[in-house]
Amino acid sequence: MDITQVQRRIRLRDLETLATVVQAGSMRKAAQLMHLSQPAISRSIRDLEQAVGCELLQRSRGGIEPTLFGEALVRRGRGVFDELQGALRELAHLADPGAGEVHLACMETLHAGLVGACVESLLAQHPRIRVVLESGQAPDLIGLFLMQRLVDFTVARPSELPLPPGVEGETLFHDVPRVLVGRASPHVRRRKVRLADLAEDHWVLGRTELMAASPVARAFAEAGLAMPARVTASGSLHTRYRLLDTGRCVTVVPHSLLPFANPGDRFRVLPIEMPAWEFPTMVLKLQHRVLSPAAHLFIDELRRLARPLAVDRPVGSPGQQRSSA
Structure with a gap:
């Protein structure tokens, strides 16, 4: 394959068409997405296959799928379009x-x-x-x-x-987790609070915080405690804040959040030390x-x-x- 000759024959529009067909799974859907006729899509793919000398698409029960050659060209093509978009953004910035x-x-x-x-x-x-x-x-x-x-x-x-x-x-x-409760929590009125005091509470924790290697799991293990049995698994801040407002739940938030989204009087950060994320x-x-x-x-x-x-x-x-x- 003469790379220079092939490169001169490849058009960006044809690369875009190939990527759209692969994403859509059919030429009909690709034509709708690109606002072109289906024969125009077929012609573009045919021209690209002739330029590179390889079959780029194959039909299957699920629709159209890329061949190994098509998959490689789509993957590398993303980089081409990404660099082109980056160049255009840089030109806009210079202007x-x-x-x-x-x-x-x-x-x-x-x-x-x-x-x-x-x-x-x-x-x-x-x-x-x-x-x-x-x-x-x-x-x-x-x-x-x-x-x-x-x-x-x-x-x-x-x-x-x-x-x-x-x-x-x-x-x-x-990041270091900070233990957070709502204003109505009974822990707010305590002068000293230990992790053991929160073991029977209802915790709101994200997926990563429930993993064995998380700082939360490590803190409980180092205190000789099992992870809380009563847990709502959610990574949503909105859900956590709503449940904390009930006064019956406990959660953790990253220390990096507090300077920019200080909970103020709505919540209270408890003086419980936890290890940093690994x-x-x-x-x-x-x-x-x-x-x-x-x-x-x-x-x-x-x-x-x-x-x-x-x-x-x-x-x-x-x-x-x-x-x-």
Whole structure:
């Protein structure tokens, strides 16, 4: 295969058509999504197959699926479109330094805390910058949003290290859980509260907080206690706050949330020490990916706002991280 000759024959529109057909699962649906006729879609795929000299699609009972060649071209094509969009954003920024666009994803507590504060601060300085935020748990933030190039970067606490191949991370801080109750909780009136005093209470905990390696589980184990039997599993801050208002529930929130979304008189942070999360909260990016100037501005502001959140890191904890690949 003469790579240079093939490259000259490939059109971006045909690559986009292939990716849309694969995503939609049929040429008819792809035609509707792209507002084209079905014969135009078929012709575009045929031209692309002739250009690369490979069959890119195959029919199955479930519809149209990519061949190994088609799958590889779609995967690499995402990078092409991502770099092109990045270049266009950079041109827009050069033409108007006060504008730009940032796409990122993070956990809900970061939306309500650090990242939300960063958006507020950045828009105060650059009111024409557009920010697009996505939300999810760490596996989706890394495996879906970042790896599929749906965002420029993510802010997340990885569930394991080293990072996946092709991903690099910069540590912002190690989060420490703080125990929170509502104003109507009987624990508010106690002068001294121990974790053992809360063992029979109803706890509201997220999926990661219920895992054996979480700081919550470690704190109970170190106190010689079993994990609470009465638990509502929810990662939603709104659900946690609503249940705390009843005065009958206990939860934990990251210490990084409190400076930016202080619960004030509505809730009370109890003086119970818990260990830090083993892995840090990080800015995660794809290696060798060129970010827009607006994304760099956002990350710089994240670093500034996160600096006071740093606590003593656990022994052997990571700082700058790259994948093992």
